[in-house]
Amino acid sequence: MDGRSLIRRRAGLRLWLSAGWLMLLGIAALLAPWIAPKDPLAQDLFLGRLPPFWMAGAEPGYWLGTDSLGRDVLSRILHGARVALLVALVAGTITCLIGATLGLLAGFLRGWVDMVISRLIDIWMAFPPVLFSILLIAVLGPGLTSIIIAIVVIDWTRFARVVRAEAMAQGAMDYVASARVAGRGRIGTMVREILPNVLPTVVVLLTLEMGIAVIVEAILSFVNLSISTDDPTWGGMIAEGRTSIHQAWWVLVFPLITLFLTVLSFSQLGEGLKDRFDPVLR
Amino acid sequence: MSFLSIRNLSVRLKGGPPLLRRVSLDVAPGEVRGLVGESGAGKSMIGKAVLGILPPSVEVTAGEILLDGTDLLTLSAKDRRRRIGASCALIPQDPLTALNPSHRIGPQITDRLVDILGWGRTEAEARAKALLAEVQIADPDRVLRSYPHELSGGMRQRILIASAFAAEPRLIVADEPTTALDVTVQKQILSLIRDMQARHGTALLFVTHDLGVVSKVCQRLSVLYAGMVVEDAAVTDFFAAPHHAYSAALLAATPKYTDPKAGLNPVPEAVIEAVRAEVAAFDRESAR
Amino acid sequence: MIPGGAAKQDMRHRVTGTGMVILRTLLTRLLTTVITLAGVAVIVFFVIRVVPGNPIAMMLPPGATEEDIARLSALYGLDKPLVTQFGIWVAGVLQGDFGTSITTRQPVLDLVLGRLPATLELSIMALVMAVILGGTAALIGTRYRGGRREGAIDVANGMALSVPDFLWGLVLILLFGVLWPVFHISGRVTPSLELPFTTDFYLFESLIRLRFDLWADIVAHMFMPALALAIPLAAIIGQLLKQSLKETMNLDYVTLARTKGYGEARVILREALRNAALPTLTLVGVQFTFLIGGTVIIERLFSYEGLGNMAIDAVVNRDLPLIQGIVLLFALIFTAVNLIVDLLYAVLNPRLRHA
Ligand SMILES: Nc1ncnc2c1ncn2[C@@H]1O[C@H](COP(=O)(O)OP(=O)(O)O)[C@@H](O)[C@H]1O
Numbered sequence: 014m015d016g017r018s019l020i021r022r023r024a025g026l027r028l029w030l031s032a033g034w035l036m037l038l039g040i041a042a043l044l045a046p047w048i049a050p051k052d053p054l055a056q057d058l059f060l061g062r063l064p065p066f067w068m069a070g071a072e073p074g075y076w077l078g079t080d081s082l083g084r085d086v087l088s089r090i091l092h093g094a095r096v097a098l099l100v101a102l103v104a105g106t107i108t109c110l111i112g113a114t115l116g117l118l119a120g121f122l123r124g125w126v127d128m129v130i131s132r133l134i135d136i137w138m139a140f141p142p143v144l145f146s147i148l149l150i151a152v153l154g155p156g157l158t159s160i161i162i163a164i165v166v167i168d169w170t171r172f173a174r175v176v177r178a179e180a181m182a183q184g185a186m187d188y189v190a191s192a193r194v195a196g197r198g199r200i201g202t203m204v205r206e207i208l209p210n211v212l213p214t215v216v217v218l219l220t221l222e223m224g225i226a227v228i229v230e231a232i233l234s235f236v237n238l239s240i241s242t243d244d245p246t247w248g249g250m251i252a253e254g255r256t257s258i259h260q261a262w263w264v265l266v267f268p269l270i271t272l273f274l275t276v277l278s279f280s281q282l283g284e285g286l287k288d289r290f291d292p293v294l295r
Numbered sequence: 296m297s298f299l300s301i302r303n304l305s306v307r308l309k310g311g312p313p314l315l316r317r318v319s320l321d322v323a324p325g326e327v328r329g330l331v332g333e334s335g336a337g338k339s340m341i342g343k344a345v346l347g348i349l350p351p352s353v354e355v356t357a358g359e360i361l362l363d364g365t366d367l368l369t370l371s372a373k374d375r376r377r378r379i380g381a382s383c384a385l386i387p388q389d390p391l392t393a394l395n396p397s398h399r400i401g402p403q404i405t406d407r408l409v410d411i412l413g414w415g416r417t418e419a420e421a422r423a424k425a426l427l428a429e430v431q432i433a434d435p436d437r438v439l440r441s442y443p444h445e446l447s448g449g450m451r452q453r454i455l456i457a458s459a460f461a462a463e464p465r466l467i468v469a470d471e472p473t474t475a476l477d478v479t480v481q482k483q484i485l486s487l488i489r490d491m492q493a494r495h496g497t498a499l500l501f502v503t504h505d506l507g508v509v510s511k512v513c514q515r516l517s518v519l520y521a522g523m524v525v526e527d528a529a530v531t532d533f534f535a536a537p538h539h540a541y542s543a544a545l546l547a548a549t550p551k552y553t554d555p556k557a558g559l560n561p562v563p564e565a566v567i568e569a570v571r572a573e574v575a576a577f578d579r580e581s582a583r
Numbered sequence: 584m585i586p587g588g589a590a591k592q593d594m595r596h597r598v599t600g601t602g603m604v605i606l607r608t609l610l611t612r613l614l615t616t617v618i619t620l621a622g623v624a625v626i627v628f629f630v631i632r633v634v635p636g637n638p639i640a641m642m643l644p645p646g647a648t649e650e651d652i653a654r655l656s657a658l659y660g661l662d663k664p665l666v667t668q669f670g671i672w673v674a675g676v677l678q679g680d681f682g683t684s685i686t687t688r689q690p691v692l693d694l695v696l697g698r699l700p701a702t703l704e705l706s707i708m709a710l711v712m713a714v715i716l717g718g719t720a721a722l723i724g725t726r727y728r729g730g731r732r733e734g735a736i737d738v739a740n741g742m743a744l745s746v747p748d749f750l751w752g753l754v755l756i757l758l759f760g761v762l763w764p765v766f767h768i769s770g771r772v773t774p775s776l777e778l779p780f781t782t783d784f785y786l787f788e789s790l791i792r793l794r795f796d797l798w799a800d801i802v803a804h805m806f807m808p809a810l811a812l813a814i815p816l817a818a819i820i821g822q823l824l825k826q827s828l829k830e831t832m833n834l835d836y837v838t839l840a841r842t843k844g845y846g847e848a849r850v851i852l853r854e855a856l857r858n859a860a861l862p863t864l865t866l867v868g869v870q871f872t873f874l875i876g877g878t879v880i881i882e883r884l885f886s887y888e889g890l891g892n893m894a895i896d897a898v899v900n901r902d903l904p905l906i907q908g909i910v911l912l913f914a915l916i917f918t919a920v921n922l923i924v925d926l927l928y929a930v931l932n933p934r935l936r937h938a
Pocket residue numbers: 308314332333334335336337338339340341350352353
C-alpha cells in the first residue's frame with residue numbers, strides 16, 4: 014500500500030515538473046521580444062564566441078555567451094522557443110483534429126466509412142515515416158509550412174487508430190445503446206456520448222504529438238530544411254554548435270538542454286496524464 | 296521415523312491474513328498421505344511450502360519443515376533448492392501448462408539428472424526411455440524427441456509422472472494430478488501413480504478434494520479447513536468413523552461409488568459455523 | 584489454457600505440415616512485399632513529379648537560357664509526359680538502371696550501393712547493442728523484480744524512451760566526444776588510414792583480414808552513432824521482454840523447474856527466456872525498421888558516410904533520381920526486415936515448426 018502511494022506521488026511530481034517547465038517556456042516564448050536581452054539576429058564579430066557569464070572572458074549582458082557570429086545565445090534560445098512551440102501547437106492541433114475526427118467517424122459510424130478510413134490507415138502504416146518525411150520535404154521544399162504539413166500528413170494515423178479503437182469500444186457499451194433508445198441521433202450520440210469519453214485519450218496523444226513536432230522541427234532545422242539559417246531555431250543553433258563544439262561548447266549545450274527538457278516534458282506530461290486518466294494505476 | 300515432518304507450520308499473506316494455521320503432519324517413507332479439503336483450504340500451499348516454491352506474496356511465520364531430519368527453513372536458499380531437487384519431486388495439476396513449450400520432452404525429463412545429480416547424458420537418456428516405457432508410453436524414442444504441444448493431455452501427464460520418478464525421489468507431492476484430465480483418463484492416471492508409488496516405494500503427499508480418491512490411494516489423510524488441520528487419521532479408521540464434525544460432513548457430502556444414487560449432501564451450515572468458530576478461536580489464541 | 588482449445592490447436596498443426604506453414608508464410612509475405620514496393624515506387628515517382636520548383640533550372644548557373652533548360656530536361660527525360668517517364672523509369676529499374684544523379688552525374692545505383700554497406704553495418708551494430716543492453720536490463724529487472732534495481736531499470740527505460748535518438752546522439756557527442764573524448768564524433772574511419780578493402784563493408788572486412796587496428800578505428804567511429812540509435816530500441820526491448828519474462832516466471836513449467844533444484848538465474852535463462860523472447864521478436868522487427876529510418880539523421884549528426892547522409896544531401900539539392908533510388912532502397916530494406924522477422928518467428932516457434 015505504501016509503495017503505491019509513493020509511486021503515485023512521484024508520478025504527480027513528474028506531472029507538475031513537466032507542466033511547469035512547459036508553462037515557463039510558453040511564457041518565455043510569448044514575451045521573447047521583450048525579455049530577450051539582445052537582438053537575436055544582431056551579429057558582432059568582435060563579440061564572437063564569448064563564454065557564458067561565469068567563465069573568464071565573459072561580457073556582461075551576454076548571459077549564456079555568443080556564437081561564432083557574436084549572436085547572443087540566450088536571446089536566440091528564447092526566440093527559438095517561439096518557433097518550436099508554434100510548430101508544436103499548430104501541427105499538433107491540426108493533426109489531432111484531422112486524425113481524431115476520422116478515427117471517431119470510423120469507429121462510431123462503422124460501415125463503409127470505417128472501411129475507407131481503415132484502408133487508408135493500413136496504407137499509411139506500410140509506408141515508413143522517415144521515407145515519407147524525406148519525400149514530403151523534398152516535394153514541398155524547406156520551411157515551417159512544409160514541416161507542419163509533413164507532420165500532419167504523416168502523423169494523423171496516430172490519432173485515428175487509437176480514437177477509432179476507443180470509439181468502437183465505447184460504442185459497444187450500454188450507455189450508448191440507451192442514448193440511442195432515448196431517441197438521440199447518430200451524430201448527436203457521437204458528439205454527446207462518445208466524444209467526452211475518448212477526450213482523455215486524445216489529450217494524451219496531443220501532448221505526445223507536440224513533443225514529436227518539437228523534435229521534428231529541431232531535426233529539420235538542424236539539417237537546414239526549416240526556416241532560413243539566420244532565424245533563430247534550436248535545431249539551427251545545435252547545428253552551428255556542433256561545428257564549433259571544441260571551441261565554444263555553450264553554443265551547442267544550452268539549446269540542447271532546452272530542447273532535451275522540452276521533449277522530455279511533453280512525453281512525461283503525456284505519460285503522466287495517461288496514468289492520471291486511467292482509473293487503475295498501471 | 297518419518298521422511299517428511301511438518302511441525303506447526305504457519306504461513307500468511309504478507310501483511311495479511313493467515314493461510315496456514317500451525318499445520319503439522321508426517322509422511323513416513325513409502326507412505327501415501329492424502330491432503331483433503333475444499334478449494335482454497337491451503338492444500339496446495341502445504342505442497343508448495345515443502346517444495347520451496349511458495350509465492351513471493353506469502354511468508355512463513357512459524358514452524359519447521361523437516362526433510363529427513365533437516366529443517367528446510369533454516370537452510371540457505373541454495374542448499375534448500377539442492378536438497379529438495381535431489382530428494383523430492385512434484386506431479387503438477389495441469390499437464391498442459393507444466394511442460395515447457397519450447398523444449399523437447401527428452402531434456403525436460405533428463406535435465407535434473409544431468410544438471411543437479413551429475414549423471415552422464417547417455418545414462419540419463421536411457422533412464423528416461425525406461426521410465427517412459429514404465430508409464431506405458433508406446434513409442435518412447437519418438438516421444439522423447441517431441442515437443443509438448445504434439446502430445447495429448449493424458450500423454451503429458453504420464454510424462455510428468457515419469458519425470459517425477461526420474462531421480463528416484465524419496466517424496467513426491469502430487470497436487471490434484473487428475474483434476475485437469477478427462478474422466479476416462481483420470482482412472483488410468485490414478486492407478487498409474489499408485490502402481491509407480493508402490494513399485495518405487497516413494498512417499499507420496501497426495502493433494503485432492505476427492506475423498507473417493509483418497510480411499511483408493513492413501514494410507515493416511517489430513518483434513519484441512521481454512522489452513523487448519525482438523526483431522527489426521529488412518530484412512531481405514533477415517534472412513535469407518537471420522538472424528539471431527541467437519542470431516543464427517545465432508546465424508547457425507549462425497550458421492551459413494553458404491554451407491555451413486557445417494558446424491559450429494561452439502562456440508563450443513565451448522566457444521567460450517569462450528570468449524571469457523573474453531574478457526575476464530577485459534578486466531579484469538581495466537582494473537583495473544 | 585483450456586484443454587479444448589489446446590486440443591484444437593494440436594489438430595490444426597497436425598493437419599498442416601511444418602514446411603507448409605513456413606512456405607505459406609513466405610509466399611504471402613513475398614507477395615505483400617512486392618505489392619508494397621510497387622506502391623512505394625508509384626507514390627515516390629508521382630509525388631516527386633509534382634515538385635513545384637524546377638530542379639533542372641536549379642542545376643544550371645544563373646543566366647542560363649530557356650534553351651539550356653530544355654536541352655538538359657530532354658537529357659534527363661523530364662520533357663516527356665509523366666506516364667511515359669514512369670514507363671521509362673520502371674523499365675530502367677527492372678534492368679538495374681535507376682537513372683543518373685543530377686548533382687554528381689553518376690549512376691544512382693552505383694552511388695546508392697556504395698553507401699549501403701555503411702548504413703547496414705551501422706544499423707546491425709545498433710541492433711546488436713540494443714539487444715544486449717535491452718536484454719541485460721530485462722534479465723536484471725526480472726531477477727530482482729519488485730526491488731530497487733527493477734525500479735531503477737524502469738526509470739532508465741522510461742527516460743530512454745522519452746527522448747529520440749537524435750538527442751541521445753548529441754548527448755553522447757558531449758559526453759564521449761568532448762568531456763571525455765574516447766570516441767570519434769565524425770566520419771566512418773580516420774581519413775589518413777590506408778584501407779586495403781575490396782568491399783565497402785569495412786567493419787566485417789577488417790575483421791576477416793584480421794586488421795584489428797583498422798577494426799578498432801572503425802568501431803571507435805561507429806560506437807556513438809550506433810549507441811544513439813540503440814538506446815530507444817534497447818528501452819523498448821527492456822520493457823517488453825521484462826514484462827513478458829515476469830509473466831512467464833509465474834507459469835507452471837517454471838515452477839516445476841524450480842522444484843528440480845535450479846536457481847533463479849538458471850530458471851530465467853533456461854526456462855523463461857526463450858518463451859518470453861518470442862512475443863518481443865515481432866515488435867523488435869518493426870522497431871528495427873524505425874531504427875534504420877533513424878540512421879538518416881544520425882548519420883548526418885555524426886558525418887557518417889552512409890545512405891541517410893546522402894539522402895539529406897539529395898533532398899537539399901533536390902536530386903530527384905537519387906531521392907527516388909534511396910527511398911526505394913530504404914523501402915526494400917524495411918520490407919526485407921519484416922520478411923526476415925516473420926520467417927524467424929516461424930522457425931523459432933516450435934508450435935509452427937513441428938507438427
Ligand atoms: N500466490 C498467492 N498469493 C496470495 N494468496 C494465495 C496465492 N495462492 C493461493 N493463495 C491463497 O491461499 C489460500 C490457499 O490456497 P491453496 O493452497 O491454493 O488452496 P487449495 O486448497 O485449493 O489448494 C487461498 O485462500 C488462496 O486464495
